[in-house]
Amino acid sequence: MASESPKWTWLNGKMLRRDDALTNVWAHGLHYGTGVFEGIRSYDTAEGPAIFRMDAHLDRLFASAAVYGIPMPYSRELLTEATHEVIRRNGWPDCYLRPICFLGTNTLGIRAECPPEVAILAVPALRHGTAEEMTRGIRTTISQWLKFDTRAIPSTAKAAGQYLNSVLAARDAAARGFDDAFLLNAQGNIAEASVSNVFFIRDGVVYTNDEKSSILLGITRDSVIQIARALGYEVRIGDIRREDLMRAEEIFLTGTATEILPVREIDGTIVGRGSRGPITERIYDTFVAAARGKDARFRHWLDFVPQLQTAHFS
Numbered sequence: 001m002a003s004e005s006p007k008w009t010w011l012n013g014k015m016l017r018r019d020d021a022l023t024n025v026w027a028h029g030l031h032y033g034t035g036v037f038e039g040i041r042s043y044d045t046a047e048g049p050a051i052f053r054m055d056a057h058l059d060r061l062f063a064s065a066a067v068y069g070i071p072m073p074y075s076r077e078l079l080t081e082a083t084h085e086v087i088r089r090n091g092w093p094d095c096y097l098r099p100i101c102f103l104g105t106n107t108l109g110i111r112a113e114c115p116p117e118v119a120i121l122a123v124p125a126l127r128h129g130t131a132e133e134m135t136r137g138i139r140t141t142i143s144q145w146l147k148f149d150t151r152a153i154p155s156t157a158k159a160a161g162q163y164l165n166s167v168l169a170a171r172d173a174a175a176r177g178f179d180d181a182f183l184l185n186a187q188g189n190i191a192e193a194s195v196s197n198v199f200f201i202r203d204g205v206v207y208t209n210d211e212k213s214s215i216l217l218g219i220t221r222d223s224v225i226q227i228a229r230a231l232g233y234e235v236r237i238g239d240i241r242r243e244d245l246m247r248a249e250e251i252f253l254t255g256t257a258t259e260i261l262p263v264r265e266i267d268g269t270i271v272g273r274g275s276r277g278p279i280t281e282r283i284y285d286t287f288v289a290a291a292r293g294k295d296a297r298f299r300h301w302l303d304f305v306p307q308l309q310t311a312h313f314s
């Protein structure tokens with residue numbers, strides 16, 4: 001089994017031991033949250049490690065950087081090669097990857113021009129739910145914290161500072177004995193969970209919301225929509241009201257770390273049969289087959305990691 005301690009981190013063009021991958025306490029990103037990042041996953045397949053939906057993650061990373069005016073100092077090609085190298089060097093075909101581009105150091109001024117820095121971190125396993133929760137489901141609550149409105153902070157960008165909202169919601173849920181929380185948006189509808197998008201099933205129809213509900217447009221969400229349609233389910237996209245969840249037959253959360261995680265309880269109300277429902281299970285099984293390179297329909301989602309190094313990183 002792979003070691004749990006991350007060994008190699010890519011930082012500004014260099015491959016470094018984790019403890020040598022350091023930044024400066026004057027970094028703008030540290031003080032003001034000016035960093036954009038991705039959570040990406042590599043899955044072990046019969047043909048070696050493959051990154052799930054790398055193109056979509058790079059699209060979102062560059063789009064997030066553009067929103068905050070953070071100049072990305074590396075090309076998509078170089079970031080892809082560096083990510084491959086992080087997977088190879090660490091020897092983790094199955095891993096969670098975290099590219100981050102943040103503003104470095106200059107002065108403390110909020111408008112300071114600070115040079116961007118880029119790092120790619122990896123951990124062999126980062127899962128939101130335990131193995132048991134993937135089938136049994138998690139216990140959730142409605143958060144006391146609202147999801148920030150997209151007119152205040154753009155919810156479709158994935159930026160470091162935005163995660164204070166998720167931290168508050170996750171901590172509040174844990175303090176009250178729950179595994180996660182749904183955040184309501186300014187309209188009082190369900191936005192998303194702390195680090196995941198929300199789906200529910202009623203009468204065989206799959207429902208989720210979109211950016212009009214102040215959510216991050218998850219790449220797993222998009223994959224699940226495509227999978228559900230390929231399996232023949234109708235997918236409807238619109239607001240999710242609180243009572244929709246209370247009456248749902250199945251509910252699940254989606255995300256790169258979350259994958260497809262069933263919800264079995266909301267504030268004491270049991271969802272459906274109180275464990276993973278049959279439609280959730282079918283979608284999950286297809287998702288896993290796609291990620292592991294076993295479903296030809298979704299093979300274009302995989303970026304296979306070449307076994308040999310294609311770029312030099314010292």
Ligand SMILES: Cc1ncc(COP(=O)(O)O)c(C=O)c1O
Binds near residue numbers: 196197216217254256
């Ligand atoms: C707030 C939030 N919503 C949704 C998601 C799901 O996005 P994805 O499926 O791209 O990982 C995440 C995880 O990255 C998240 O942090």
